[in-house]
Amino acid sequence: MYILLVDDEVLELEQLEYLMKPHFPYWTFYKATDATTALALANTHRFSIAFLDIQMPGKDGLTLGMDLKALYELDIIMVTAFQSFEYAQKSIRIGVSDYITKPIIESELIETLQKYHKWNAKSDSIQQAIHIIHQDYAEKLPLSTVAAQIHLSPTYLSKKFLEEMGIGFADYLNSYRLEMAKKMLENEPDASISAVADHTGFNSQHYFSSLFRKNFGMTPSAYRVQVEQTHRAGLQ
Incomplete structure (x- = not known):
């Protein structure tokens, strides 16, 4: 990293x-x-x-x-x-x-x-995988693509990633995408929810909103409202 x-x-x-x-x-x-x-x-x-x-x-x-x-x-x-x-x-x-x-x-x-x-992997190969995720999260990023870039088999990368990070490759990727989506909701108030989903690598707004609510207990729209209220309070 x-x-x-x-x-x-x-x-x-x-x-x-x-x-x-x-x-x-x-x-x-x-x-x-x-x-x-x-x-x-x-x-x-x-x-x-x-x-x-x-x-x-x-x-x-x-x-x-x-x-x-x-x-x-x-x-x-x-x-x-x-x-x-x-x-x-x-x-x-x-x-x-x-x-x-x-x-x-x-x-x-x-x-x-x-x-x-959670970004502190032990081996160079997993550090490289995490770096690729952080750099290319907005693109289609199957495990096989990342494995090819760091010259590992998909099976080995999947096993090694889970072993070192305590979370599967796909779950980590989605978790990082959600964190980036939160930042976009915070920093780009005029961006539509559909645009946020698209710019952070999700295939559909419905899937993004469902996963966001599952992880954070509220919809992306509700989160944006919460951020705006907190921001106004901080500036008073």
Whole structure:
């Protein structure tokens, strides 16, 4: 899994990687000290998470976050030494996943990252499979296609995926598609439910809505209303 760390202080970058590496040993970290370098990396690698320092010379972390999201969907975690309501408001508006303050405390960082443990496969082959899912989830993506890309038999990949991830390939793919659908519902309020289903890899709106309700206890439309209400409350 590719992770982007951006901070104008090199020691801060080294510390962040040092704190995460023991807990996520199979993640690959890329570091940048400015927005220009970060965007160049993002155009070369598809990152799943970006940790962005808010205050940097030149383009700040919030602006960089918007630029990254314009490239593709990823989770953004803002990192700052300043606790500011204005920063929090802007973070909400650009769809930031989380917000942590410096000095970074290891226990708090790892607690923030608990939800990403499901991306922490043990072998290179399963890491590659997960990367392909995260990159191509919006396309038709049968197990056989992924297996061919990483030079494994479909049977072996299916068995190995379940063994390492504790969830089957198809279930993981649908779970990730649903998470991306949630983000689209949050960030694109004018997109129809049909468009959300289509853009996140589901064959039909009915199947998408049924699976969404089964997993989250509400329809996509109800979730969007909930998000809008929460957003308005956060800006008051």
